[in-house]
Amino acid sequence: MGTALITGASAGLGLEFAWQLATARHDLVLVARDEARLDLLAGQLRAAAGVHVEVLPADLSVPDDVARVASRLAVSAPEERPVGLLVNNAGYGQRQRFVTGDLDRELAALDVMVRAVLELxxxxxxxxxGRGRGAILNVASVAALMAGGTYSAHKAWVRTFTEGLAVELTGTGVTATALCPGFVHTEFHERAEMRVDGYPEIAWLSADAVVARALADVRRGVVISTPSLRYTLASGLLRALPRRAVRALEGGRRGRR
Known part of the structure; x- marks a missing residue:
């Protein structure tokens, strides 16, 4: 795959993607808002893995920044290191209700987790x-099958969009994969100020295992990648349940917060 571009590369799953891809000798383009954190990570990756690392600071809720990242993805000349793997990972949860929350925050989240994914x-x-090869990995979530407000809606869009893209790309040499993990030990929940202390340890996955499974599935051309047997079974149950039951489950979860 040559060069991989990762959004949200400075923390969480994005950080783990950066390390595993660098270890596998892929050159990298790291995208996130925090330039200082990206510079530090780039230096560590260059020293540890000896790969070429570009830093591309960008806020994916800002159209001009998304356009800059899209321009880097459009590069196709071999000497300019064209991107062979795009990891659309940037995203975040919001600890607010839709009706009473800040609408600007909702629109920014929509831009990052939907519009930027589409454009990139x-x-x-x-x-x-055009080159006849490559892969796109979009990070969705098991939440796509639930009724967890706008976050679930964004991830449901990512999942369905990726499936449609995979169909369109059939026979081109390019693949599309939607990664649908459950709870993962990262900074995600802490940054979103979400209480997760009530969930048992068995509900949690490690970031390294999730990323390793995702990259293996990309190599095999899998369209929906769901790490772990327990979340594969949970996803099957959520798809089989009547939607009213799924809504009731979400209501119960909210009541426990």
Whole structure:
């Protein structure tokens, strides 16, 4: 795959993607808002893995920043290190209700987790199809099958969009995969100020295992990647349940918070 571009690369799953891809000798383009954190990570990756690492600071809720990242993805000349793997990982949870919460925060989240995914996937797919090879990995969630407010809605869009993209890319040499993990030990919940102390340890996955499974599934051309047997079974149950039961489950979860 050559060079991989990772959004949300400075923390959480994005950070783990950076380390595993660098260890596998992939050059990297790291995208996140925190330039200082990206610079530190880039230095560590260069020293530890000896790979080429570019830093591309960007806020994916800002259209001009998304356009800059899309321009990097559009590069196709071999000497400019075209991107062979796009990891659309940037995203975050919001500890607010839709009706009473800050609408600007909701719109920014929509831009990061939906609009940016669409624009960057388009830029990457055009370049990759032109070269006849490549892969797009969009991070969704088991939450896509639930009724957890706008976050579930965003991730449901990512999942369905990726499936449709995979169909369109059939026969081009380019693949699309939606990663749908459950709870993962990262900074995600702490940053969102979400209480998760009530969930048993068995509900949690390690970031390294999730990323390793995702990359293995990308190599095999899997469209929906669901790490761990327990979340594969949970996803099957959520798909089989009547939607009113899924809504009731979400209501119960909210009541326990």
């Amino acid at each position: 996937s388009r830029a990457a797919a055009e370049q990759m199809v």
